[in-house]
Every structure is written in structure tokens, then in C-alpha cells.
Amino acid sequence: MYGAGDVRVEEVAEPTIQAPTDAIVRVTVACVCGSDLHPYRSKKAGERGTPMGHEAVGVIEQVGADVHDVAVGDLVVVPFGYSDNTCAICRDGFQTACPHGGFIAGAQAELLRVPQADGTVVTVPADVDPALLPSLLTLSDVYLTGYHAAFMAKVAPGKVVTVIGDGAVGLSAVLAARQMGAERIILMGRHTVRTDLGRRWGATDVVAERGEEGVAKVLELTGGEGSHVVLEAVGHMPAYEQAYGVVRAGGVISRVGVPQYEQAPVGFGSLFGKNVTLNGGPAPVRAYIEDAIPLVLDGTIDPGAVFDAEVSLDDTAEGYRLMDSREALKVLVRP
Amino acid sequence: MYGAGDVRVEEVAEPTIQAPTDAIVRVTVACVCGSDLHPYRSKKAGERGTPMGHEAVGVIEQVGADVHDVAVGDLVVVPFGYSDNTCAICRDGFQTACPHGGFIAGAQAELLRVPQADGTVVTVPADVDPALLPSLLTLSDVYLTGYHAAFMAKVAPGKVVTVIGDGAVGLSAVLAARQMGAERIILMGRHTVRTDLGRRWGATDVVAERGEEGVAKVLELTGGEGSHVVLEAVGHMPAYEQAYGVVRAGGVISRVGVPQYEQAPVGFGSLFGKNVTLNGGPAPVRAYIEDAIPLVLDGTIDPGAVFDAEVSLDDTAEGYRLMDSREALKVLVRP
Missing domain, CATH: 3.90.180.10 (Medium-chain alcohol dehydrogenases, catalytic domain)
Incomplete structure (x- = not known):
């Protein structure tokens, strides 16, 4: 890759063993x-x-x-x-x-x-x-990155799980959460072809709305209490904001989308006040x-x-x- | 309290029952x-x-x-x-x-x-x-706030615990961590009278240095790997920065100092890259x-x-x- 939008396939020297462990x-x-x-x-x-x-x-x-x-x-x-x-x-x-x-x-x-x-x-x-x-x-x-999100969040039967992002990692997180026994999985995404695969893999609800509307929808679906677990599979700030908006007090936000930000809200108004756990990372x-x-x-x-x-x-x-x-x-x- | 530094003791009306649950x-x-x-x-x-x-x-x-x-x-x-x-x-x-x-x-x-x-x-x-x-x-x-930090971080035997802050909450966190079985407790603080109480309650090491020096000292004490658990009992940004500096990959930062900031580093260079868990809140x-x-x-x-x-x-x-x-x-x- 030479720059944004510039991917070239080139003949280069073949890789060679550089260390004896290669x-x-x-x-x-x-x-x-x-x-x-x-x-x-x-x-x-x-x-x-x-x-x-x-x-x-x-x-x-x-x-x-x-x-x-x-x-x-x-x-x-x-x-x-x-x-x-x-x-x-x-x-x-x-x-x-x-x-x-x-x-x-x-x-x-x-x-x-x-x-x-x-x-x-x-x-x-x-x-x-x-x-x-x-x-x-x-x-x-991709699959084990979605799995890592669910693993770090300790997904288990009885936990309401919200997955933010209907990309391949988000859908993988749905599949992994279902494998770990989650019965209620809310998938936030708007591309029907993708969310259909999410439904096949275990999503029970799909929320197409984003931002405040999306947060309101998830809160409504969870009786106002929010989601025990939020798996954030995007990496952009609006997804992070949705995550702390929909998470239940005492719940977990597990991130596997590579953050395209370094600073984010973590104080009383976002994570601290609700005793929210934030984790995740490169799987x-x-x-x-x-x-x-x-x-x-x-x-x-x-x-x-x-x-x-x-x-x-x-x-x-x-x-x-x-x-x-x-x-x-x-x-x-x-x- | 009328303002910074202005605490007055005044006669006011006695409190009354306002709701039948009071x-x-x-x-x-x-x-x-x-x-x-x-x-x-x-x-x-x-x-x-x-x-x-x-x-x-x-x-x-x-x-x-x-x-x-x-x-x-x-x-x-x-x-x-x-x-x-x-x-x-x-x-x-x-x-x-x-x-x-x-x-x-x-x-x-x-x-x-x-x-x-x-x-x-x-x-x-x-x-x-x-x-x-x-x-x-x-x-x-105060004690149960320190306890909450240790509880959320799942302190247990075998975990190296670093406590940031030698205030009453930090010392309480030392006591709670020891009660939960931690054998190695590093207390970051510089007031000897306080750190002495910390030692009595279970701190095995005291690090008086702050900032980068303090981080380097804790890393040295932990064989370069960092601390499984960091209990942050201050609430100011330098304490947060020390926390992600000393935490081990895959470790936990549990905060109970009320954050005097809303935004903080959480991206690849601080929490995400090392798969660090951040939690805590009002106990x-x-x-x-x-x-x-x-x-x-x-x-x-x-x-x-x-x-x-x-x-x-x-x-x-x-x-x-x-x-x-x-x-x-x-x-x-x-x-």
C-alpha cells in the first residue's frame, strides 16, 4: 500500500529466514x-x-x-x-x-x-x-477477534449482549457470544445482508438506529437497564459513545475494533459513575x-x-x- | 461549604421526614x-x-x-x-x-x-x-471504597497489586488486598507516616517516586512485567497515567479515586495495546x-x-x- 486508496501488487524479493526461529x-x-x-x-x-x-x-x-x-x-x-x-x-x-x-x-x-x-x-x-x-x-x-471480545466480557447465559458493528468482526462476536450461551444478543447495524448473517448466528434483535436514537432503542429493549455486555467492533468514537450509552450499570464494554482515537470519556459521566468495566485489545x-x-x-x-x-x-x-x-x-x- | 476553603458550621432547620421511606x-x-x-x-x-x-x-x-x-x-x-x-x-x-x-x-x-x-x-x-x-x-x-477497588480487580493470591495513593482510601485498598490474599503489594506514596500504616496493613514495597520514575521503579520491582492489578485511589490524571504505566499486559486498573477528569487515554498506546481492563467507580x-x-x-x-x-x-x-x-x-x- 503506497497511500490511501493506492494498493499495488508487485514482484518483490522472496522472504528469507532471518532468524533461526523463522x-x-x-x-x-x-x-x-x-x-x-x-x-x-x-x-x-x-x-x-x-x-x-x-x-x-x-x-x-x-x-x-x-x-x-x-x-x-x-x-x-x-x-x-x-x-x-x-x-x-x-x-x-x-x-x-x-x-x-x-x-x-x-x-x-x-x-x-x-x-x-x-x-x-x-x-x-x-x-x-x-x-x-x-x-x-x-x-x-476475524472470528477469534470477535471471540476475544466476548471472552474478555465473560459472556455467559443470562447476560444481555449488545454488539456494535455489523462488519465481519461484529458478526463474529455475535457467533462467539451465542457459542458462550448468550440468549439475548442485540446487533447494532444497518446493512441487512450483514445483519441477516448476524441473525443466523444468534442475534435476537437488530437495531439499525445509531447515536442517541440507537442508544434509546437498546435501552428500550432492555427495560431501561441497558446491556450487561457491549462488544464494540468498530473502533471509532461514535461506537465508543454508543457503547457507554447502552451499557448497564456494573456492565462491561469490550473493545476489539482498533481504536482510531487515543483519548475518550472515562469519567463520572461515562464509565466511572456506572461502575462500567472497559477492556479488550488486540486478540x-x-x-x-x-x-x-x-x-x-x-x-x-x-x-x-x-x-x-x-x-x-x-x-x-x-x-x-x-x-x-x-x-x-x-x-x-x-x- | 460556601466555596473553596470556606467551611462554616451553622444552625439550620432540623431535617424532617420528607418521604415515608426516610x-x-x-x-x-x-x-x-x-x-x-x-x-x-x-x-x-x-x-x-x-x-x-x-x-x-x-x-x-x-x-x-x-x-x-x-x-x-x-x-x-x-x-x-x-x-x-x-x-x-x-x-x-x-x-x-x-x-x-x-x-x-x-x-x-x-x-x-x-x-x-x-x-x-x-x-x-x-x-x-x-x-x-x-x-x-x-x-x-473509605474502607469499603478501598475494598471495592480490590473486589472489582479480583485481587487474589498470586497477583501483584500496586496501590496508587497513600491517602485513607489507598491504605484501605492495601488492607483489603491483603485480606483477599495478595502477598505482594506495592504502595506508591511518599508520606512515611501513611506508608508505615500501609506496611502494617500488608504493603510489601513502598515506592516514593512519582511519574516516569515511579513507573520505572514498579517495573523494576516486577521484573519488567508490571503489576497484575493497579488500585488507583487518587482521581487525578497523573495517577491514571502512572496506572497504565505500571499495569501488566492483560492486567486490571481499578479506580476508586473520583476522577477529576472526563477524558483520558484509552487507545493503543495506553490500555488497548496491552489488553488492560479499566474498571471501578463509586463503591x-x-x-x-x-x-x-x-x-x-x-x-x-x-x-x-x-x-x-x-x-x-x-x-x-x-x-x-x-x-x-x-x-x-x-x-x-x-x-
């Missing part, structure tokens, strides 16, 4: 993330492009000398963050904050270098039904991925249904355009 | 709260004074027709917030957000009107040792008070040790001065 992965499927749209809309034009893409399923093509847990030929899911998965922070389940970790870049490509391969990638059966690859790909980021998908794979393989969940468009690697720019214009919910890229 | 309490002991110092330092001068004080132990002098659970002559602890204690929000344990609740005002007085008496006051044995009255008084607010002491009374009566805890000065009601202004100048940690007012 692996090189030949990408089978990759995709465009909602968070990729932030620079797509705002990145300053520059002379050097930035390698894009951080979600992939692929085949290990080469491993460094210190990689022992995966081997050439393995089919793996690559989480969007790499981590050693052995340090105290990783053992706490917060691999995205691993002091030896970082974020994957350049997955929208044929070949991808994955640092800390042993602590990062997770193997899936090499003979998996290709129809399941899109769902496995969502374990790189440590590595902590959840091993439990999720069997659910995909046995059909319990089908998170890959978020993909409603597919492009070849050469057409990646068109993939961005489709998502930016909301013509597509989420675009698969097949190198 | 009670009138003759105040045995009251006190000055750290939160009273905020207006003491900043309140604009006005022609009408504001009744001050929200912490009291006293004797029921009169009850409204709908008060059934307490009777004239009962000795009671009055929480700083009143609540019906029957609605869904109260049953969740967040009485300070009760839709029929509010905050007590005018406890620094001989007589005090308490709305929602049945849902608010808690009886203690009328023949209690008078030496225990200060500790029982702390259940109105629903009513939820904790019944469990705390026996611990005071049997001497398990002595939270009244925060009182290091006592004034008569006539000298209440002097009590404010003593706390504002930090000559006293917390001042008891005895009408």
Missing part, C-alpha cells in the same frame, strides 16, 4: 481485514509501499534451525500476531503483548515470513476439506486457536461465512475497493 | 472524606452553602411510615450512597447506580436525613465498644457492609486506624484544614 509459509488463502481499511482511507502517500495482510493459512515451505514444532509441508493457520508462546505474558493468555512478539505483515502475498514460528503457527490436517479453508482462515484474526488468537479448530472441522461453527467475495492476488486492490465501498463484507485473497 | 439519624460520628477536598480546593464561592459530609454512624431518631427494617434507637452505619436495595441493579451489587438512589449529603451535622432507609442503613449492636465506632464509620465509605458499600461488620467487631480488621485526628462539630473547618494540609490523614468529626 518459518517461510506459502500462502494458500489470505484476506483483507477491516483494520486494513483504516490506512486504505487515511495513509499518507509515500515512495515506499507497506506490505499488507496479516491473516493467512498456508504450507510451511522452509524453517529456521530452531524451529522444531512444525515442519516443511505442514498446513498451518498463521495468527495475525507472532509470539514466543512461552513467556509469562503468553502463559497469561495475552500473546499479542509478548515481549518477543509483533504483528505479521505481508500475508497478501505468495510467500510470508513468520517469526517465532514454533510459538505462532498452529497445524491443521493437511488433507482438510478445502471448503473449510475460509473458516480456518478466520482463526488468523491473542493464539490462546484460542487450538480450541477453535475442532469446532470448525466438525461444523459446529462456520465463521468463514463472512467471506462473500474472493479475488486473486493480482486483484487484491479490487478486494480493498469492494470492502471499502461495503460491496463486500470480507474478501478472500487466493494467491 | 429516616432521621442522630449522628454519633462523622468524618471528612478525601473527596470533600476536591470542592474544598476548587468550589466557586456562592451565597448558599452546600451541606457536607456523607459518612456517618448514628442512632435512628425518627422513621417514615414505610420504614420497617430499622427502628428508633437502632445504631446504624449510613453508607455514602442511598439505594432501595431491591431493584435489579442493586441485586447485581451496584447500589450506587440504583435508579431510586443518590448520595447522602449533610452528615457533618447533628441530625441527618437518610432516604430509602430500609435499603440503605445497616444495624450494628447498640452496645458496641465505643472504641470500634471509628472502624465502623469507615464502612460508610456500592451496601453490597459489602454486612460481611465487613463482623470482621470489625472481632478485630480481624481495624480500618479505623486511618483516623489520626478528631474534631468537634464546631471545629469541622479545622478538620478540613488539617486534611487539606496533609497534617491529618483522616479526620473524625464528633457532634
Whole structure:
């Protein structure tokens, strides 16, 4: 990506093993993330492009000398963050904050270098039904990011859950909340095609209104008390404002939309006065991925249904355009 | 209080029953709260004074027709917030957000009107040792506010806890964290008399440095990883900044100092990137008070040790001065 709206597919040098813990992965499927749209809309034009893409399923093509847990030929899911998965922070389940970790870049490509391969990638059966690859790909980021929101908010039976955002992460949060037993899930979104998938995945109410009107609607739906849990899957300030507007006293706002702000209201009038908990962050998908794979393989969940468009690697720019214009919910890229 | 630094003791009309759920309490002991110092330092001068004080132990002098659970002559602890204690929000344990609740005002007085008496006051044995009255008084607010911070942060054995602030709430948070099993408690404060009480109550380390130096010191003490739990008992922005500086990835910042700010950093660079949980708020002491009374009566805890000065009601202004100048940690007012 050279700047806002400027995505180019170029031939570059193949990635090589730079540290003995690296692996090189030949990408089978990759995709465009909602968070990729932030620079797509705002990145300053520059002379050097930035390698894009951080979600992939692929085949290990080469491993460094210190990689022992995966081997050439393995089919793996690559989480969007790499981590050693052995340090105290990783053992706490917060691999995205691993002091030896970082974020994957350049997955929208044929070949991808994955640092800390042993602590990062997770193997899936090499003979998996290709129809399941899109769902496995969502374990790189999107589904397990929605899951992380619900996990941090301790969604459970009896909790009213409101999901803000009908993008792929928001819909994934609906699916995860339902999996955790929530019976009442209010989805705030206005794109019927998307909210229909949300309903299929467990949303019991859809609120198309935004801002104060949307807040009033959710309060009405919850007998004036608000929602025990709010999963914020957008990242912009109006979504944050909706979140503290609809949350119940003592409730939780869990954010997984990457915040496009640093400062936000947290004082008496927003969070403090109502004893609201705010949490969330970059999803440590590595902590959840091993439990999720069997659910995909046995059909319990089908998170890959978020993909409603597919492009070849050469057409990646068109993939961005489709998502930016909301013509597509989420675009698969097949190198 | 007529304005910053202007506290006057005046004869006013006696409070009367205004709703059938009210009670009138003759105040045995009251006190000055750290939160009273905020207006003491900043309140604009006005022609009408504001009744001050929200912490009291006293004797029921009169009850409204709908008060059934307490009777004239009962000795009671009055929480700083009143609540019906029957609605869904109260049953969740967040009485300070009760839709029929509010905050007590005018406890620094001989007589005090308490709305929602049945849902608010808690009886203690009328023949209690008078030496225990200060500790029982702390259940109105200060000790259970510190307790609330630790409760919301789920303090438990094995968690490193950092307490920011060596005021009476901060020290109470130390005591509560120790009661919940924390073995490592770092107290950030610089007043030796206070931090000595903190050490007696369970602080294992005292960090006198503030700002970046203080953050560096706590990180050093925690092997670079930071503190699982941060209890913020100040309410000013520098304390908030210290909090997110010392918190461990995936950790919790629980605030009980009333925020003197509305906006604060919550984005990638502060909370989000590290998956930090932010919570806390006005302590629903009513939820904790019944469990705390026996611990005071049997001497398990002595939270009244925060009182290091006592004034008569006539000298209440002097009590404010003593706390504002930090000559006293917390001042008891005895009408």
C-alpha cells in the first residue's frame, strides 16, 4: 500500500529466514481485514509501499534451525500476531503483548515470513476439506477477534449482549457470544445482508438506529437497564459513545475494533459513575486457536461465512475497493 | 461549604421526614472524606452553602411510615450512597447506580436525613465498644471504597497489586488486598507516616517516586512485567497515567479515586495495546457492609486506624484544614 486508496501488487524479493526461529509459509488463502481499511482511507502517500495482510493459512515451505514444532509441508493457520508462546505474558493468555512478539505483515502475498514460528503457527490436517479453508482462515484474526471480545466480557447465559458493528468482526462476536450461551444478543447495524448473517448466528434483535436514537432503542429493549455486555467492533468514537450509552450499570464494554482515537470519556459521566468495566485489545488468537479448530472441522461453527467475495492476488486492490465501498463484507485473497 | 476553603458550621432547620421511606439519624460520628477536598480546593464561592459530609454512624431518631427494617434507637452505619436495595441493579451489587438512589449529603451535622432507609442503613449492636465506632464509620465509605477497588480487580493470591495513593482510601485498598490474599503489594506514596500504616496493613514495597520514575521503579520491582492489578485511589490524571504505566499486559486498573477528569487515554498506546481492563467507580458499600461488620467487631480488621485526628462539630473547618494540609490523614468529626 503506497497511500490511501493506492494498493499495488508487485514482484518483490522472496522472504528469507532471518532468524533461526523463522518459518517461510506459502500462502494458500489470505484476506483483507477491516483494520486494513483504516490506512486504505487515511495513509499518507509515500515512495515506499507497506506490505499488507496479516491473516493467512498456508504450507510451511522452509524453517529456521530452531524451529522444531512444525515442519516443511505442514498446513498451518498463521495468527495475525507472532509470539514466543512461552513467556509469562503468553502463559497469561495475552500473546499479542509478548515481549518477543509483533504483528505479521505481508500475508497478501505468495510467500510470508513468520517469526517465532514454533510459538505462532498452529497445524491443521493437511488433507482438510478445502471448503473449510475460509473458516480456518478466520482463526488468523476475524472470528477469534470477535471471540476475544466476548471472552474478555465473560459472556455467559443470562447476560444481555449488545454488539456494535455489523462488519465481519461484529458478526463474529455475535457467533462467539451465542457459542458462550448468550440468549439475548442485540446487533447494532444497518446493512441487512450483514445483519441477516448476524441473525443466523444468534442475534435476537437488530437495531439499525445509531447515536442517541440507537442508544434509546437498546435501552428500550432492555427495560431501561441497558446491556450487561457491549462488544464494540468498530473502533471509532461514535461506537465508543454508543457503547457507554447502552451499557448497564456494573456492565462491561469490550473493545476489539482498533481504536482510531487515543483519548475518550472515562469519567463520572461515562464509565466511572456506572461502575462500567472497559477492556479488550488486540486478540491473542493464539490462546484460542487450538480450541477453535475442532469446532470448525466438525461444523459446529462456520465463521468463514463472512467471506462473500474472493479475488486473486493480482486483484487484491479490487478486494480493498469492494470492502471499502461495503460491496463486500470480507474478501478472500487466493494467491 | 460556601466555596473553596470556606467551611462554616451553622444552625439550620432540623431535617424532617420528607418521604415515608426516610429516616432521621442522630449522628454519633462523622468524618471528612478525601473527596470533600476536591470542592474544598476548587468550589466557586456562592451565597448558599452546600451541606457536607456523607459518612456517618448514628442512632435512628425518627422513621417514615414505610420504614420497617430499622427502628428508633437502632445504631446504624449510613453508607455514602442511598439505594432501595431491591431493584435489579442493586441485586447485581451496584447500589450506587440504583435508579431510586443518590448520595447522602449533610452528615457533618447533628441530625441527618437518610432516604430509602430500609435499603440503605445497616444495624450494628447498640452496645458496641465505643472504641470500634471509628472502624465502623469507615464502612460508610473509605474502607469499603478501598475494598471495592480490590473486589472489582479480583485481587487474589498470586497477583501483584500496586496501590496508587497513600491517602485513607489507598491504605484501605492495601488492607483489603491483603485480606483477599495478595502477598505482594506495592504502595506508591511518599508520606512515611501513611506508608508505615500501609506496611502494617500488608504493603510489601513502598515506592516514593512519582511519574516516569515511579513507573520505572514498579517495573523494576516486577521484573519488567508490571503489576497484575493497579488500585488507583487518587482521581487525578497523573495517577491514571502512572496506572497504565505500571499495569501488566492483560492486567486490571481499578479506580476508586473520583476522577477529576472526563477524558483520558484509552487507545493503543495506553490500555488497548496491552489488553488492560479499566474498571471501578463509586463503591456500592451496601453490597459489602454486612460481611465487613463482623470482621470489625472481632478485630480481624481495624480500618479505623486511618483516623489520626478528631474534631468537634464546631471545629469541622479545622478538620478540613488539617486534611487539606496533609497534617491529618483522616479526620473524625464528633457532634
